[in-house]
Amino acid sequence: MKIKIANHSGFCYGVRRAIDLAIKNSSEQKTYSYGDIIHNEDEINRLKSYNIEPVYDIANMEQNAKVVIRSHGEPRKTYEKLKEQNATIVDATCPYVKRIHSLIEEYSSNGFTIFLIGNKDHPEVTASIGWSRSDIFVFGDPDELLSFDKELDNVLVLSQTTIKESLWDSCAEIIGKKYKNVVFINTICSATSLRQNSTRALAAEVDAMLIIGGKKSSNTKKLYEISYSINKNTFFYENKDEIIVQKFKIYDIIGISAGASTPKWVVDELVEKLLNESEE
């Protein structure tokens, strides 16, 4: 049996790094993650074995606690509040999000108004807003921009990391027509499109595809749909317990892709089971 694992499968870099940092900084003393570090129950339970537990309100944390800022990032005032509590901060903000914070801080200090294309209610956007030193406006769709009529001198336009390129393009077009001095820096992260594209490419070249991830994970479902549209031998499993290896012995090459919230160890266990039992 040959197994091909899709490039850009599983956790994006920012999430993997956040979990690695949390574990690396864990100890016998409890470590808090401020908010959920990942939307995967198995992984949250695994982290509990390292004394890492989520907290949703800083007020519920004791003084001098250790706390991980998750990959989404936090506004500047969260850091200030944590410092008031004498917390030890492990900053696991995704480096691509951190770059947005730096750009906002730098340009807003230099007389620019900031436009952020994204979803006002998304925690990443809430965090980014909190780094501006002057006016910052969030636009979730082109219509909101059309009805916006403030006169402005210098504008910096950035994006939430997870929006679609088409939304960026349509918003940038309107802004370009409305304003004279504008710097556009597309800060979309490619993790989602890379994951989908490599699943698509792999599905086309293998005999069967296994999509690994939570049944409720919408991005994993999307991977399943993409794969199934290309390769009808596509199967969706949550973990190794659900797979019957016997069924796959008829295939020569099996492709594997995993959702953004699927831990690597879940995939590793499944690959091991496939290889071991296909030998029998």
Place this chain on the structure above:
Amino acid sequence: MKIKIANHSGFCYGVRRAIDLAIKNSSEQKTYSYGDIIHNEDEINRLKSYNIEPVYDIANMEQNAKVVIRSHGEPRKTYEKLKEQNATIVDATCPYVKRIHSLIEEYSSNGFTIFLIGNKDHPEVTASIGWSRSDIFVFGDPDELLSFDKELDNVLVLSQTTIKESLWDSCAEIIGKKYKNVVFINTICSATSLRQNSTRALAAEVDAMLIIGGKKSSNTKKLYEISYSINKNTFFYENKDEIIVQKFKIYDIIGISAGASTPKWVVDELVEKLLNESEE
């Protein structure tokens, strides 16, 4: 004047992180980088102001020195030698390369033979080879694979991060035909193709393109060629000193992309000059 900066322009994540780590760990005491941390003279000079200097032979370093492992990574034995010298190691190995080291170590310890598709002489490959616990073979092209006739049970196939997808595909095809139990994990990093694709996309939508980078940098030259093939108003500058802003006042929207070895501050200075002088 409107300025659009290409997504995925400039340093790849691994190089940016290596430089950030070097600076963060610098002090009055000298910090060594083992080998050149970046192929850009202006940036190497800037790093010297932080007491960061390259060293090419561990024997030339005093005991207890501080040393940065650059993004390419190093074989296990380099770490051992540095520890013998009581060096403080700042490990700036690119996380995508580190993942290759972990996979090689894990699978080679579990009875797999490792195949690495890449260039034997590249420092990244030399480093990766040094993490294997059993046999590892490097293949630079499909012909080398065709003439390889060792019988093997379990094979793990990985790639150098910077090879082309087409090389991976042609090698994977041959390996799939020759061996029965194979795990393929495509570990190509997308930085190069993303940089080229976003330059291509931006060149198509702006009035003029500026490509920023060293005149000797082959990847910057490649960006210039890509951009020029789409937009004849493409210009190549090393830094802000070369640009005459007057010439660009006729354009409404200017796109900017930078090579993999071009520091962000070089681009920032150029954007500032463009915006300031176009107002005059």
